[in-house]
Amino acid sequence: MKLKMSIYRNAVWFMKGLQEYTKGGYEAAAKHFVAADLEVNLSGRDFMITGANSGIGKATAFEIAKRERPCSPAGHVQPQAGVGVCAAFPGEPQPACPGTYILTTALIPALKKSQDPRVITVSSGGMLVQKLNVDDLQFEKGTFDGTMAYAQNKRQQVILTERWAGQHKEIHFSSMHPGWADTPAVRSAMPDFHQKMKNRLRTEAQGADTVLWLAVAASAVKNPSGLFYQDRKAVSTHLPLAATRSTPAEEERLQSALEQLAQRFKP
Ligand SMILES: NC(=O)c1ccc[n+]([C@@H]2O[C@H](COP(=O)([O-])OP(=O)(O)OC[C@H]3O[C@@H](n4cnc5c(N)ncnc54)[C@H](OP(=O)(O)O)[C@@H]3O)[C@@H](O)[C@H]2O)c1
Numbered sequence: 214m215k216l217k218m219s220i221y222r223n224a225v226w227f228m229k230g231l232q233e234y235t236k237g238g239y240e241a242a243a244k245h246f247v248a249a250d251l252e253v254n255l256s257g258r259d260f261m262i263t264g265a266n267s268g269i270g271k272a273t274a275f276e277i278a279k280r281e282r283p284c285s286p287a288g289h290v291q292p293q294a295g296v297g298v299c300a301a302f303p304g305e306p307q308p309a310c311p312g313t314y315i316l317t318t319a320l321i322p323a324l325k326k327s328q329d330p331r332v333i334t335v336s337s338g339g340m341l342v343q344k345l346n347v348d349d350l351q352f353e354k355g356t357f358d359g360t361m362a363y364a365q366n367k368r369q370q371v372i373l374t375e376r377w378a379g380q381h382k383e384i385h386f387s388s389m390h391p392g393w394a395d396t397p398a399v400r401s402a403m404p405d406f407h408q409k410m411k412n413r414l415r416t417e418a419q420g421a422d423t424v425l426w427l428a429v430a431a432s433a434v435k436n437p438s439g440l441f442y443q444d445r446k447a448v449s450t451h452l453p454l455a456a457t458r459s460t461p462a463e464e465e466r467l468q469s470a471l472e473q474l475a476q477r478f479k480p
Contacts, residue, residue, distance in 0.1 A: 222342040222455050229452070233443065234338055234392040235413040239422070242444035246422075250430040250445075255280040259327075260428065263316065268396030269335060272421035273428070280429065310366040314373060314471040315478055321377075324384050331385045331434065333427045334374050338390040338443065340367035341452050345459040347466045368457075371441050371450050372464050373471070378439025385434045387427045389442040394420030 232238055260277050264270035313334055324330040343364040348354075352362050374388040393399070395414035400407050407414070426445045427433045433445075440447035451457050 218456060219342070222452060222457070225452050225455070226338070226342050229341075230338065230393060231413075234390070234415075235410070236415045236419065237413065239392055239415050239419045239444060242446070243422075246445055247432070250426060250432055251276075251280075253280055253429050253431075254282055255429060256282055258429075261320070264335075268398055268417055269391050269394060269420045269424065272417040273424045276418070276421060276425045277428070310369050311471060311474045311478070313370050315475045317373075317377065318472075318475065319479075321381055321384065325381070329385075329434065330383065331387070331428060332374075332377070333424055334370045334386075334388045335424060336370040336374075336388040336390060336441065337364070337367040338392075339364040340371055341450070341455070341457070343368045344457040345369065345372060345463055345467060347459075347463045347470070350467070350470050369467060369471075372459065372467060374441070375439045375450075376464060376468055378437075382438070385438045387433070387438070387440055387442055389423050389427060390448075391415070391420035391423065392443070396420065 233242075255277060258281075262270050262274050262277070265274040317332055317334070320332075324332065339360075341364075343361065345368055346365060352365075371388045374386045377384070378386040392415045393410060393413075394417055395407070395411065396417055399414070423442050423445050427442060430445075436447055441450045442448065
């Protein structure tokens, strides 16, 4: 039954990906974008972007920098819009995503004192194939499967985003899927996928588009906090009939376990 469900989820997800996550999917979605949403002057605004020396994080940083006029002499590394990019990839051993948790929770007090505070966590559509598994947050049971662990971490990020939104009303939280973008991570961690799909992958800038929109567009914060986005639209966090919904008790356990883990890294 578990295997059948996994095959079902993966097949439905991949078909969806071919249609929506590719460059073609982006171009179709972009016909409905409002260009003026990104015509903003970000001078005086502060952004913190993680993973900004490569891929989607770098493309986001460039797009933000282009909109800062005139340039400030000092680099802007203050939490006002936070763009969380938790960058583990299939194949790498990866514990439950504490990086996103520690960074975001550490910034919450400062964010609450800021104007228009936003937190964007870059998750992945890959999370759609996983139900939260709070019984094995460190992937210690069974054989380690990097792709599964990646998707599980990305599911955790989406759930944390929803919970933080409920707990910290002063801050606007979002999680998002960038689509399938041609980045160094995809090239190195998923060489077969990259080889097969390279002509259909999004550019890094296309992958970054929704991160940027969530970080800077006035219309983005008119939507409720805590949603999951793809191509500037809030989308479902579950595939149809995929049985991936977790209970509030399971989600509470996730947050408590991450808080316990985070305590080890706090001064
Ligand atoms: N590309 C896609 O198709 C795709 C699809 C779905 C989701 N995503 C998500 O998008 C995000 C960005 O991915 P990308 O494709 O742009 O990858 P990328 O080009 O490899 O960029 C990842 C960035 O994160 C940094 N990083 C990696 N491990 C880190 C760590 N442990 N601590 C701090 N920084 C770390 C890297 O720094 P170094 O260069 O110094 O290692 C790099 O700057 C990831 O969260 C990924 O899961 C990407």
